[in-house]
């Protein structure tokens with residue numbers, strides 16, 4: 367796990383391991399700014415938080431009529447697939463991380479699906 371990379375600040379060779387401090391400039395390798403994998407992980411973490419929120423707002427606006435709702439549902443499915451942990455399985459360091467993101471993804475999308483279901487059940491009269 368202790369690979370070498372170049373310090374993003376001064377180009378000195380340092381370990382990619384989290385918490386490594388560059389002896390040359392003092393740059394510290396954080397949780398999200400180690401190697402490329404960690405950067406991808408940071409992006410995925412942001413996606414996991416923001417996508418359900420974006421879907422939620424989209425669905426709220428989409429319930430105006432059935433045509434906007436069709437678009438809203440399409441966006442919901444698109445975003446749910448795009449943020450699925452299955453696409454990011456190579457970035458998880460531990461089994462715990464993998465389980466955690468799967469649970470968050472399932473929970474958020476179940477709530478959104480229930481919201482869509484309730485809107486559809488209510489129908490679009492007038």
Ligand SMILES: [Zn+2]
Pocket residue numbers: 373374375376377378388389390391392393
């Ligand atoms: Zn440095």
